[in-house]
Amino acid sequence: MPSQMPNRRRPSRRSGFSFTEILFAVMILGIGFIMVAAMFPVAIHQTEATNQETITASVGKQSTSYMTQLAAMPMPLGSVTGFMGGSTPAAPYGILLPTFTGATIPAASSYTLYYNQSSRIAPGQVWSLCDSRDQWIYTWSTSLLTNPPAAHNQALWQSVASNLIQATDPRFGWVAMYRRDMIIQGTPGSPATSIIPAPYAQLIVIGVQCRDTQVYVPEADVHSPPQVSSPSPLAYVNSPFIPQLITNVSLASSASGISYADFSGATGNVQALGENAYVVISDDHMTAGDLHGTFTGRIFRLGFSPSTGIWNFLPGQDLTATDLGNLGTMKTTFDVLVVGRRLRSGAAVGPVQDVWAYSTYLSTPN
Numbered sequence: 001m002p003s004q005m006p007n008r009r010r011p012s013r014r015s016g017f018s019f020t021e022i023l024f025a026v027m028i029l030g031i032g033f034i035m036v037a038a039m040f041p042v043a044i045h046q047t048e049a050t051n052q053e054t055i056t057a058s059v060g061k062q063s064t065s066y067m068t069q070l071a072a073m074p075m076p077l078g079s080v081t082g083f084m085g086g087s088t089p090a091a092p093y094g095i096l097l098p099t100f101t102g103a104t105i106p107a108a109s110s111y112t113l114y115y116n117q118s119s120r121i122a123p124g125q126v127w128s129l130c131d132s133r134d135q136w137i138y139t140w141s142t143s144l145l146t147n148p149p150a151a152h153n154q155a156l157w158q159s160v161a162s163n164l165i166q167a168t169d170p171r172f173g174w175v176a177m178y179r180r181d182m183i184i185q186g187t188p189g190s191p192a193t194s195i196i197p198a199p200y201a202q203l204i205v206i207g208v209q210c211r212d213t214q215v216y217v218p219e220a221d222v223h224s225p226p227q228v229s230s231p232s233p234l235a236y237v238n239s240p241f242i243p244q245l246i247t248n249v250s251l252a253s254s255a256s257g258i259s260y261a262d263f264s265g266a267t268g269n270v271q272a273l274g275e276n277a278y279v280v281i282s283d284d285h286m287t288a289g290d291l292h293g294t295f296t297g298r299i300f301r302l303g304f305s306p307s308t309g310i311w312n313f314l315p316g317q318d319l320t321a322t323d324l325g326n327l328g329t330m331k332t333t334f335d336v337l338v339v340g341r342r343l344r345s346g347a348a349v350g351p352v353q354d355v356w357a358y359s360t361y362l363s364t365p366n
Helices: 019-071 152-163 321-329
Strands: 079-083 119-122 136-139 172-179 182-185 194-197 200-209 244-253 259-262 278-283 299-301 310-312 334-339 342-344 347-349 354-363
Touching: 019 152, 019 172, 019 200, 019 354, 136 152, 172 354, 244 321, 299 354
Parallel strands: none
Antiparallel strands: 079 136, 119 182, 172 200, 182 194, 200 354, 244 259, 244 334, 259 310, 278 299, 278 334, 342 347
16 A cells, blocks of 8 residues: 655755855955956057057158158259368258268268279268258358358258147157268279269158157247257257267177166266167267278167166167177277157156157168
């Protein structure tokens, strides 16, 4: 006979989470949230860096295109008449004139050509677009009473000043420098007989971003015409678009192989130096003819400063064995142009403003 007793099941015993389990769960969730939160600053930084690269790439393309058109232009409405205080070589044409000061223009007869060459290069300096060493002058017309000789650096600055700030995003702009050599010609194995401007010029463009204020302001940061007295700028050193000229700089490498620049005995606005600043060799002062110009036009980027006046180069910017050999052969100091922290009334403000550097060669008319 089946049992008439109801089938009663024993209730199962259910226990909750222990305090230890809850504690570990909270710890795991906390670590997860921290890791997720840590991604946001990195993502924001990467996004900002990408935006900077995108914008400055556009700025670089526009600036290079503009300088290419400018380099192809002849000297406007007049001709070069000579140097302030120096000799005059064969008259060059084009607004990007050879980058030699009056005292350093080479004489063709001072060079002797090798037996297998009919020409050689006399390397020029790297100049900014409003450089105090630019002593070229030219006349607007033959009437000097109404059109006196004008400074070339002033005319060059006026040609570019209105284009240095990005019109669509005034947080960004560009700084330009150039170098134009001279070509020495003659009979192989004999002293040279002529010297002419090179048909090309090296262009160096550095993209910059305003970092001490929101945007660049044309009225404050770019003056046109510049504050110059023919031909040298006066105190126009606070523009973020004019690189700082610093002289008596040494390059070397430590025993551990770290390349660095020594500014401890330098002259100039060293306040502009800072981590990530670009340093362009303006004149290497190599005295041997074959080595002169070896470093001129080279671009370095500063890294960590281990001691006062010493700045290591960023990784990948190291001096090569050939560089060190040349430095050992011809010990010298350099003139450099620095694009780094901007100056206000002679004092540096904010971090360095440069973003990238680009170099190319332009054709120049003769």
